[in-house]
Amino acid sequence: MQSSGWIEGLGLVAGSLTTVSYLPQAMKVWRSRSTHDISLLMFSLMALGTFLWLTYGILLGSPALIFANGTSLTLVTWIGWFKLRYG
């Protein structure tokens, strides 16, 4: 991938935000053990999609895509696991 440094920087900020966004949700389900309003289908599709984004990022050699989707996949799986466990 050919892109100037500041564009890749913008991608890393974007990736940091969308990745970090799962943290408050993960902490909320951890604390409350309540997942009634969360859609299991959302987090299942998100886990599969994030895995494919990660593959796409590796094939393109995009640091932003790899960083963001690797971490997101972990957090999304964590939230999905709580949903499975607590319903």
Added chain:
Amino acid sequence: MQSSGWIEGLGLVAGSLTTVSYLPQAMKVWRSRSTHDISLLMFSLMALGTFLWLTYGILLGSPALIFANGTSLTLVTWIGWFKLRYG
């Protein structure tokens, strides 16, 4: 961005999945009007991050990033609006 057709195809499948994933969550809050277990901070950070991903995709000329993040931004904002309205 230089990438072969099938890699861009993989990105479009990934983008379709992560984008479509917000739909069941949007429909769930629409039907139930219940958003107690949803983190407002998650959807606020996700909206900002998705906006920056969209900008990154435009600058790189990536159809997958533009398609995925344009639609996701709309759905994430919708879910966040329900959270603000129903608490």
